Amino acid sequence: MKSITATNDFVIKFANVNGSGSASANELFAKSILRMGVPVSPRNIFPSNIQGLPTWYEVRVNEAGWLGRRGGVDLMVAMNPQTWDNDLKEIETGGYLFYDNSKEVAPEKFRDDIHVIGMPLTSLCNASYGDPRQRQLFKNIIYIGALSILLEIEEEAIAQLIAEQYKGKEKLLTPNLNALKIGRDYARENLQHPIGLRVRRADNVGDKIFLDGNMAAALGCVYGGASVCAWYPITPSSSLAEAFQRYCSKFRVDPETQQNRYAIVQAEDEIAAIGIVMGAGWNGARAFTATSGPGVSLMTEFLGLAYFAEIPATIINVQRGGPSTGMPTRTQQADLIACAYASHGDTKHVLLFPEDPTECFEHAVAALDLADRLQTPIFVMTDLDIGMNQRLCEPFSWDDSRTFDRGKVMTREMLDAGRDFGRYLDVDGDGIPYRTYPGTHPTMGGYFTRGTTKNARATYSEAGPDYLYNMQRLQRKFDTAKTLVPQPVLRKASTPARTGVIYYGSTSPAMAEAIGELEARGLVLDLLRVRAFPFGEPVVDFVSSHDEVFVVEQNRDGQLRTMLINELGVDPARVIPILHYDGTPITARFITQAISEMMRALHIDARKTGKVA
Amino acid sequence: MTYLAKPRLHHPSLPHNALGYTRRDYEGRISTLCAGCGHDSISAAIIQACWELDIEPHRVAKLSGIGCSSKTPDYFLGNSHGFNTVHGRMPSVLTGANLANRALLYLGVSGDGDSASIGLGQFAHVMRRGVNMVYILENNGVYGLTKGQFSATADKGSASKKGVANADSPIDTASLALLMGATFVARSFSGDKGQLVPMIKAAIGHQGAAFIDVVSPCLAFNNHPGSTKSYDYVRDHNEAVNFLDIIEGRPEITTDYAAGTSVDVVQHDGTIIRLRKAAADYDATDKVSAMNYIQKHHALGEVVTGLLYIDNQSTDIHANLNTVATPLNALTEKELCPGSAALAKLNASLR
Numbered sequence: 035m036k037s038i039t040a041t042n043d044f045v046i047k048f049a050n051v052n053g054s055g056s057a058s059a060n061e062l063f064a065k066s067i068l069r070m071g072v073p074v075s076p077r078n079i080f081p082s083n084i085q086g087l088p089t090w091y092e093v094r095v096n097e098a099g100w101l102g103r104r105g106g107v108d109l110m111v112a113m114n115p116q117t118w119d120n121d122l123k124e125i126e127t128g129g130y131l132f133y134d135n136s137k138e139v140a141p142e143k144f145r146d147d148i149h150v151i152g153m154p155l156t157s158l159c160n161a162s163y164g165d166p167r168q169r170q171l172f173k174n175i176i177y178i179g180a181l182s183i184l185l186e187i188e189e190e191a192i193a194q195l196i197a198e199q200y201k202g203k204e205k206l207l208t209p210n211l212n213a214l215k216i217g218r219d220y221a222r223e224n225l226q227h228p229i230g231l232r233v234r235r236a237d238n239v240g241d242k243i244f245l246d247g248n249m250a251a252a253l254g255c256v257y258g259g260a261s262v263c264a265w266y267p268i269t270p271s272s273s274l275a276e277a278f279q280r281y282c283s284k285f286r287v288d289p290e291t292q293q294n295r296y297a298i299v300q301a302e303d304e305i306a307a308i309g310i311v312m313g314a315g316w317n318g319a320r321a322f323t324a325t326s327g328p329g330v331s332l333m334t335e336f337l338g339l340a341y342f343a344e345i346p347a348t349i350i351n352v353q354r355g356g357p358s359t360g361m362p363t364r365t366q367q368a369d370l371i372a373c374a375y376a377s378h379g380d381t382k383h384v385l386l387f388p389e390d391p392t393e394c395f396e397h398a399v400a401a402l403d404l405a406d407r408l409q410t411p412i413f414v415m416t417d418l419d420i421g422m423n424q425r426l427c428e429p430f431s432w433d434d435s436r437t438f439d440r441g442k443v444m445t446r447e448m449l450d451a452g453r454d455f456g457r458y459l460d461v462d463g464d465g466i467p468y469r470t471y472p473g474t475h476p477t478m479g480g481y482f483t484r485g486t487t488k489n490a491r492a493t494y495s496e497a498g499p500d501y502l503y504n505m506q507r508l509q510r511k512f513d514t515a516k517t518l519v520p521q522p523v524l525r526k527a528s529t530p531a532r533t534g535v536i537y538y539g540s541t542s543p544a545m546a547e548a549i550g551e552l553e554a555r556g557l558v559l560d561l562l563r564v565r566a567f568p569f570g571e572p573v574v575d576f577v578s579s580h581d582e583v584f585v586v587e588q589n590r591d592g593q594l595r596t597m598l599i600n601e602l603g604v605d606p607a608r609v610i611p612i613l614h615y616d617g618t619p620i621t622a623r624f625i626t627q628a629i630s631e632m633m634r635a636l637h638i639d640a641r642k643t644g645k646v647a
Numbered sequence: 648m649t650y651l652a653k654p655r656l657h658h659p660s661l662p663h664n665a666l667g668y669t670r671r672d673y674e675g676r677i678s679t680l681c682a683g684c685g686h687d688s689i690s691a692a693i694i695q696a697c698w699e700l701d702i703e704p705h706r707v708a709k710l711s712g713i714g715c716s717s718k719t720p721d722y723f724l725g726n727s728h729g730f731n732t733v734h735g736r737m738p739s740v741l742t743g744a745n746l747a748n749r750a751l752l753y754l755g756v757s758g759d760g761d762s763a764s765i766g767l768g769q770f771a772h773v774m775r776r777g778v779n780m781v782y783i784l785e786n787n788g789v790y791g792l793t794k795g796q797f798s799a800t801a802d803k804g805s806a807s808k809k810g811v812a813n814a815d816s817p818i819d820t821a822s823l824a825l826l827m828g829a830t831f832v833a834r835s836f837s838g839d840k841g842q843l844v845p846m847i848k849a850a851i852g853h854q855g856a857a858f859i860d861v862v863s864p865c866l867a868f869n870n871h872p873g874s875t876k877s878y879d880y881v882r883d884h885n886e887a888v889n890f891l892d893i894i895e896g897r898p899e900i901t902t903d904y905a906a907g908t909s910v911d912v913v914q915h916d917g918t919i920i921r922l923r924k925a926a927a928d929y930d931a932t933d934k935v936s937a938m939n940y941i942q943k944h945h946a947l948g949e950v951v952t953g954l955l956y957i958d959n960q961s962t963d964i965h966a967n968l969n970t971v972a973t974p975l976n977a978l979t980e981k982e983l984c985p986g987s988a989a990l991a992k993l994n995a996s997l998r
Binding site: 068239241242243244245253256257258259261262264285286288291292293294295296297298299301302303305306307308309310311312313314315316317318319321335336339343429430431432433434436437438470471472473474475476477480481482483484485494 | 676703704705706708710720721725726727728729730731732733736738739740741742743744745746747748750751768769771772776964965968969970971972974975976978979980982983984985986987989990993994997998
């Protein structure tokens with residue numbers, strides 16, 4: 035029988051039952067490999083459930099550092115009888131099945147083209163532990179121990195992680211180490227080892243950090259100076275607000291008074307959440323909310339008001355499959371249009387597209403600055419894949435000389451010095467007016483905030499010219515935004531290319547890997563990672579300097595492509611959608627295949643002949 | 648009412664308050680509501696209360712939703728910042744504004760469509776959270792701007808202008824505010840300035856969620872026989888439980904009241920509310936009996952007015968959240984950003 039053999043390059047998937055304590059054991063497994071200097075990218079595939087339904091944890095081990103989902107499974111740790119049949123189907127031919135053989139499994143339930151490794155996990159647990167909960171929890175550690183023998187993971191790497199986790203909690207430390215030993219001892223004595231899949235120490239992790247995007251974005255909100263957070267629980271964004279609470283407890287408590295330099299409100303719904311954010315933003319505090327698609331739908335009326343009344347607000351949208359009863363625990367990039375044009379009337383909003391946790395941090399900080407600078411809602415468009423999975427990424431950095439950009443705020447001193455104040459007056463030609471914070475001056479700078487019925491000095495007006503003035507100024511402001519948002523990242527092919535690829539957000543790791551394979555097939559493509567909407571000159575240039583541009587997205591309708599056509603007047607025939615939207619993260623395999631096939635079908639010769647445009 | 652600009656000149660003998668302001672300095676733009684609208688009387692009462700309390704107009708933030716009542720913040724305190732938000736959602740915007748700067752006075756103005764229908768949820772939750780504010784509901788039982796539909800506060804059996812009886816049960820916002828945890832709940836009538844002005848002053852002095860339901864007849868659509876929100880009906884059925892005098896840190900005034908007929912409540916800011924009892928057995932500090940009293944008299948067709956409930960030990964959202972005394976909008980990088988050293992430590996913990 036064929037055997038898959040691979041060192042530092044394989045996929046292992048754990049099939050568990052939700053609520054069985056597997057999550058922390060599986061994370062321990064992934065981190066132990068990181069500690070051996072080998073990059074991993076784990077992904078949670080979980081149901082909308084707390085206890086009892088199936089859950090999976092897929093770990094891609096890849097020395098080269100490809101962090102996208104690969105697809106296919108080389109080793110399945112099948113701990114859930116409910117999903118046994120489907121789990122077995124996913125194993126690649128010549129791959130491995132690890133299972134609990136305490137109870138006999140009927141022979142026809144196996145496949146004959148895979149290697150089967152049975153271990154009496156339940157029996158071992160029952161022999162060692164009396165308490166049912168302990169039996170359950172330590173079973174997970176025991177299989178980690180066994181896997182460490184099968185895959186040659188260093189015992190010290192795991193033991194060290196357990197020691198860090200239970201530092202100062204000796205009561206928990208010793209039994210965990212014992213369970214690890216039980217697993218290792220049994221595997222060493224009874225199982226054929228190592229198997230064809232191995233982990234070997236390398237040096238490819240460097241100073242990278244390992245965390246999920248929701249934590250990173252929350253930290254960005256702390257560093258970016260958000261002092262008010264209002265939110266309503268919704269998967270997959272809830273852990274962002276909760277992480278903000280934890281970081282604030284750590285970093286934002288006045289050491290003398292023990293009082294908080296922040297306010298967090300769990301609102302009654304997303305409408306109230308964005309209302310609170312707007313009230314705070316209007317009143318000069320940096321404020322944000324974290325939500326997902328259904329929450330944005332509820333916020334849209336307020337978002338229109340924020341756009342027209344010019345109120346700073348930061349909205350972090352951790353995208354999931356929509357609608358509300360859709361796929362709340364699956365990933366998608368399907369809220370772009372809903373956010374870009376959210377609300378009634380002529381509205382347009384700024385969107386940022388972080389690619390990983392590091393950029394979640396950076397874009398959260400940038401969004402808080404941009405919201406103040408542009409006096410408008412700013413969306414950070416992350417997704418479940420980035421938000422709820424730990425990802426290896428560049429460490430955070432901060433320049434201590436950096437200050438918050440509070441934008442155009444007219445102070446009492448400026449008013450006293452005779453500066454002319456008109457709340458909606460374009461004094462600098464960039465479409466951005468000055469604002470005052472409420473309470474600034476006894477007789478100057480006060481104004482009445484409302485939607486569209488006003489003139490440049492915020493006086494009630496239903497006159498057409500006043501409306502036009504504001505609407506055209508808002509358009510100018512949106513143009514100004516193009517130069518202030520994070521600019522796209524260009525990767526030119528080694529030889530001149532006439533075909534380009536545009537992608538964004540969580541597609542990044544899969545795209546990075548796919549381009550190597552595409553080039554290996556002789557296809558030459560320039561890449562542009564779009565990092566924000568509205569699109570600036572670099573995006574215009576990229577589209578116009580290529581004959582065809584593939585737009586790779588994780589939604590059905592090609593939403594970014596629609597926005598390119600809509601905003602830039604691009605000929606639709608020149609922007610070709612490459613779409614992945616089954617709820618699983620996009621893979622390099624998918625991109626490579628889809629682009630290769632499309633190029634063949636369109637008879638595109640990717641190499642540029644003649645002069646470079 | 649009119650498009651005529653308001654003359655800026657005023658009579659030189661108008662009295663000044665301690666800040667040197669006349670009442671005119673507390674006015675706003677000229678009202679565009681119908682002549683005789685109860686809402687304009689409420690605006691006048693707000694102006695009077697703020698002037699009497701020597702409140703700096705620019706230290707007031709006035710917020711509203713959508714509707715006739717929500718237009719009124721434009722008609723008083725012209726030097727204050729105002730925010731005309733979206734329909735029914737003023738409470739959340741006010742909450743956020745209050746979180747950002749606890750040092751201002753927050754005045755929320757709303758109507759019955761705004762607070763009892765589309766915004767009932769936000770109305771309930773802003774009371775629960777104890778946001779420090781004065782929330783005035785200008786209650787006329789009818790949708791004015793959309794020309795005369797019943798609102799959720801219209802009494803069952805009350806007739807519309809066209810003679811149709813309302814079949815739905817009314818929402819009593821004062822009872823709801825009590826239930827939700829408001830710590831100052833009052834009801835008044837726009838036609839009774841003598842009762843309303845001290846009530847607004849007392850609400851301003853209150854630390855926490857202060858709610859005043861003001862029955863404010865709509866002359867255009869709800870002032871006819873058969874309506875329970877008309878001037879005539881409210882005048883005939885107004886059952887005041889008490890009358891208020893506000894004593895601001897001055898030596899006690901020595902008006903004589905018969906023993907047991909008045910009670911003093913000291914507020915956080917040192918002002919004293921002297922409640923002159925109209926209903927002998929009414930105790931404004933007893934929440935449960937207040938609810939019973941309101942319901943009992945409502946069943947009799949009466950409109951119970953006065954200071955219905957006050958919790959003198961009230962706290963507010965900032966106390967609940969344990970926020971710093973400095974307004975959050977005044978905190979700088981120094982207080983808000985942990986800096987690079989902390990970040991390096993964090994990085995190290997994530998490997």
